[in-house]
Amino acid sequence: MVPDRRPADMVRITTPELAQVFIDEQIAAIREQVGDKKVLLALSGGVDSSVVAALLIKAIGDQLVSVHVNHGLLRKGEPEQVIEVFRNQMKANLIYVDATDRFLDKLAGVTDPEVKRKIIGGEFIEVFAEEARKLDGIEFLAQGTIWPDILESEDGIKAHHNAGGLPEDMDFALVEPIKILFKDEVRVIGEQLGLPHGMVYRQPFPGPGLGVRCPGAITRDRLEAVRESDAILREEFAKNGLDQTVWQYFTVVPDFRSTGVKDGKRAFEWLCIVRAVNSVDVMTATPAQIPFELMEHITDRITHEVPGINRVLYDFTPKPTGTVEFE
Numbered sequence: 001m002v003p004d005r006r007p008a009d010m011v012r013i014t015t016p017e018l019a020q021v022f023i024d025e026q027i028a029a030i031r032e033q034v035g036d037k038k039v040l041l042a043l044s045g046g047v048d049s050s051v052v053a054a055l056l057i058k059a060i061g062d063q064l065v066s067v068h069v070n071h072g073l074l075r076k077g078e079p080e081q082v083i084e085v086f087r088n089q090m091k092a093n094l095i096y097v098d099a100t101d102r103f104l105d106k107l108a109g110v111t112d113p114e115v116k117r118k119i120i121g122g123e124f125i126e127v128f129a130e131e132a133r134k135l136d137g138i139e140f141l142a143q144g145t146i147w148p149d150i151l152e153s154e155d156g157i158k159a160h161h162n163a164g165g166l167p168e169d170m171d172f173a174l175v176e177p178i179k180i181l182f183k184d185e186v187r188v189i190g191e192q193l194g195l196p197h198g199m200v201y202r203q204p205f206p207g208p209g210l211g212v213r214c215p216g217a218i219t220r221d222r223l224e225a226v227r228e229s230d231a232i233l234r235e236e237f238a239k240n241g242l243d244q245t246v247w248q249y250f251t252v253v254p255d256f257r258s259t260g261v262k263d264g265k266r267a268f269e270w271l272c273i274v275r276a277v278n279s280v281d282v283m284t285a286t287p288a289q290i291p292f293e294l295m296e297h298i299t300d301r302i303t304h305e306v307p308g309i310n311r312v313l314y315d316f317t318p319k320p321t322g323t324v325e326f327e
């Protein structure tokens with residue numbers, strides 16, 4: 001049996017051998033809990049839900065139904081990677097829902113950051129619940145709750161974001177196989193389960209996704225500019241090894257235009273802000289030092305490759321006074 005709470009003397013899982021012991025214990029525990037019933041999982045492609053999916057696939061195969069909701073605010077290549085890794089490689093029973101239009105229609109014209117977040121969160125639950133209702137015989141809901149989530153909700157720091165939000169008539173029993181683990185342990189387990197390194201060690205990414213990096217009312221063209229500039233930044237950071245040293249990095253394209261010149265003509269276009277920060281506990285953060293030549297190269301690529309952008313700025317603001325995200 002796997003304990004409900006992290007034992008005070010539990011050895012930190014740092015090696016493949018320790019990871020394998022945990023995986024074997026969990027597989028047995030999941031099989032015992034679930035029997036021949038079906039389990040539902042919202043698979044975002046983030047570290048925690050991906051590791052839970054991989055564990056459950058090993059334990060119960062296609063009794064696990066994973067639902068990947070694309071809210072249209074994911075980074076370039078993310079939904080494709082989820083489909084490739086889970087459906088094609090791991091043979092998961094995966095339902096892919098492209099809800100882009102639904103989300104973007106609901107968000108059209110909405111400028112208030114908190115309202116935007118509420119719409120994205122609420123719509124996500126609605127789409128997920130709709131998919132759940134189409135399925136027969138689901139008795140369990142799997143969640144990527146980890147130990148810090150439980151500690152923080154007990155301390156009243158934040159509501160236990162994983163614990164539901166689903167309509168009240170959908171009261172599934174919970175399967176939470178990584179709930180006694182710290183994040184670094186989840187990553188070791190993920191690698192041992194064969195998930196791609198880039199998926200297991202990816203930088204933090206907010207639930208509302210690129211929506212909070214497209215300040216003001218989200219439009220499809222500006223959202224595309226955020227997605228494309230982010231892809232260029234990630235590519236250049238990876239090429240130059242900064243993905244290994246910088247904690248979080250992304251681009252922001254506010255709803256603001258400035259005058260520029262492109263191909264000898266006036267270009268009244270958006271600006272793109274590069275944000276790159278280091279942090280230990282996310283309560284504070286400092287701007288990362290990026291080589292000047294690399295910033296020049298990134299600026300050149302973004303202004304020439306991303307339609308609608310004629311300027312690139314670097315955000316030097318630590319947290320406080322700025323938060324990491326813009327909204």
Ligand code: XMP
Binds near residue numbers: 205323325
């Ligand atoms: P802030 O902007 O508050 O961000 O300094 C701190 C860290 O949290 C991430 N973040 C979120 N993560 N849902 C999430 O899962 C959210 O709504 C959310 N908002 C911010 C942010 O990317 C940073 O790593």
